[in-house]
Amino acid sequence: xxxxxxxxxxxxxxxxxxxxxxxxxxEAIRGTNADYTKIPLRRAVFLLxxxxxxxxxxxxxxxxxxxxxxxxxxxxxxxxxxxxxxxLFLLYSVAMGLAMAVTALIARRIGEGKPGEAAxxxxxxxxxxxxxxxxxxxxxxxxxxxxxxxMGADAWSIEHGYRYTQWMLGGNAVIMLLxxxxxxxxxxxxxxxxxxxxxxxxxLNILLCPLLIFGAGPIPALGIEGAAIATNIGRGxxxxxxxxxxxxxxxxxxxxxxxLAWRGEVLWHLVRTSLGGVGQMIIGMTAWIFVMRVxxxxxxxxxxxxxxxxxxxxxxMMPAWGMSNAAATxxxxxxxxxxxxRAEAAVWQIxxxxxxxxxxxxxxxxxxxxxxxxxxxxxxxxxAIGSEWLRILSYSFFVYGWWMVAVQAFNGAGDTMTPTWxxxxxxxxxxxxxxxxxxxxxxxxxxxxxxxxxxxxTSVGVxxxxxFSRGRWKTVQV
Numbered sequence: 298x299x300x301x302x303x304x305x306x307x308x309x310x311x312x313x314x315x316x317x318x319x320x321x322x323x324e325a326i327r328g329t330n331a332d333y334t335k336i337p338l339r340r341a342v343f344l345l346x347x348x349x350x351x352x353x354x355x356x357x358x359x360x361x362x363x364x365x366x367x368x369x370x371x372x373x374x375x376x377x378x379x380x381x382x383x384x385l386f387l388l389y390s391v392a393m394g395l396a397m398a399v400t401a402l403i404a405r406r407i408g409e410g411k412p413g414e415a416a417x418x419x420x421x422x423x424x425x426x427x428x429x430x431x432x433x434x435x436x437x438x439x440x441x442x443x444x445x446x447x448m449g450a451d452a453w454s455i456e457h458g459y460r461y462t463q464w465m466l467g468g469n470a471v472i473m474l475l476x477x478x479x480x481x482x483x484x485x486x487x488x489x490x491x492x493x494x495x496x497x498x499x500x501l502n503i504l505l506c507p508l509l510i511f512g513a514g515p516i517p518a519l520g521i522e523g524a525a526i527a528t529n530i531g532r533g534x535x536x537x538x539x540x541x542x543x544x545x546x547x548x549x550x551x552x553x554x555x556x557l558a559w560r561g562e563v564l565w566h567l568v569r570t571s572l573g574g575v576g577q578m579i580i581g582m583t584a585w586i587f588v589m590r591v592x593x594x595x596x597x598x599x600x601x602x603x604x605x606x607x608x609x610x611x612x613x614m615m616p617a618w619g620m621s622n623a624a625a626t627x628x629x630x631x632x633x634x635x636x637x638x639r640a641e642a643a644v645w646q647i648x649x650x651x652x653x654x655x656x657x658x659x660x661x662x663x664x665x666x667x668x669x670x671x672x673x674x675x676x677x678x679x680x681a682i683g684s685e686w687l688r689i690l691s692y693s694f695f696v697y698g699w700w701m702v703a704v705q706a707f708n709g710a711g712d713t714m715t716p717t718w719x720x721x722x723x724x725x726x727x728x729x730x731x732x733x734x735x736x737x738x739x740x741x742x743x744x745x746x747x748x749x750x751x752x753x754x755t756s757v758g759v760x761x762x763x764x765f766s767r768g769r770w771k772t773v774q775v
Contacts, residue, residue: 328489353615377458379604394575396480403484408633437466449593464525498535573713602682625709651698662691700758711775728753
């Protein structure tokens with residue numbers, strides 16, 4: 298459904314089609330103070346989606362560069378990264394769940410014309426992020442080897458790779474803050490600022506990663522530990538930049554010194570709203586941990602192949618997630634401005650863009666799986682396993698793109714519980730038992746895990762889109 302701009306809207310902010318593509322692109326990257334509840338919908342999607350896509354493209358570029366250099370250290374090093382990320386996914390689930398609530402609440406307050414309340418919510422979100430990072434940091438530093446052993450890591454990972462785990466889990470506060478503060482900017486409509494933050498953080502990561510892994514001049518070769526140190530430095534500087542911009546003021550939100558206080562009521566409302574988001578992410582991430590645990594029983598080459606595949610998938614999926622994030626902001630702000638039909642129209646429009654993009658990705662994965670995996674490793678077994686999963690994934694992306702947008706629409710509306718229940722059914726009650734049954738009981742090995750993921754994620758995409766079409770999310774109050 299297409300929403301046509303009013304005459305006043307068109308006069309105030311011409312559609313992207315009436316200005317040069319370069320001018321529109323420059324505005325999207327530079328940032329704009331446009332009101333996303335009033336400007337033509339196509340232009341609103343463009344101004345939000347472009348910086349969000351570019352932001353996540355660089356994030357995924359770092360993931361690819363990181364695993365490219367780590368792969369030079371061997372399959373066990375790659376497996377260490379993959380197993381550590383299984384635990385990081387739990388932290389990501391908290392950070393992303395909190396970020397969902399932050400985006401929804403900030404977008405709703407901005408849509409209602411209450412930037413002061415949005416800033417107060419932003420401060421409470423940062424407090425929650427710091428508090429949530431303390432316990433995982435302690436556990437990760439003290440019990441890194443035990444955590445790897447629990448996941449079925451090999452002797453090299455436990456003896457040499459544990460320092461990577463210590464750094465990544467011990468420095469999780471920067472992960473929390475990076476997610477949450479960028480969610481503040483996105484919810485407010487300052488997507489260009491969030492983009493620049495990740496450009497800075499991941500640009501530093503890309504420069505430091507090979508330098509610290511392999512050494513240069515007086516800098517010693519730190520191996521896999523160097524990859525973790527580079528990541529923490531890059532993300533830490535990114536957080537400092539976020540705070541500087543947030544207090545200086547963006548196009549739509551600014552935090553004042555007077556707002557730096559504990560606001561229990563606002564904080565508790567934020568925590569309650571985030572529980573659904575955290576729940577849906579924990580369900581998805583723990584399902585992934587189970588998948589990795591099953592794969593670990595089949596050998597380091599299997600884990601390495603799966604890890605490289607996931608990094609490639611992250612790289613190509615990030616533009617789609619960027620467009621989906623734009624849907625969350627548009628839904629939240631337009632519901633706050635009492636424009637539910639415009640919110641729904643934004644979702645369908647972005648869904649079509651996502652579908653078209655991911656069909657192209659599917660063709661790439663199906664046609665060149667061995668070439669893509671072979672770029673990162675010359676291990677024949679790793680290439681065979683990874684390329685098989687890429688080809689299986691290519692069958693599901695048509696549906697997956699719609700699922701991403703529909704889920705973000707629910708989250709942007711503040712209805713984080715619906716995706717939580719959906720994830721519970723399709724990931725815990727379908728994906729986990731099916732992966733175990735196919736891989737171990739029927740002895741399909743890694744192929745059984747891959748097909749279990751395909752079945753569950755295709756099913757969840759179809760069901761979520763159907764549920765979104767019913768429209769109950771339009772009445773959620775946050």
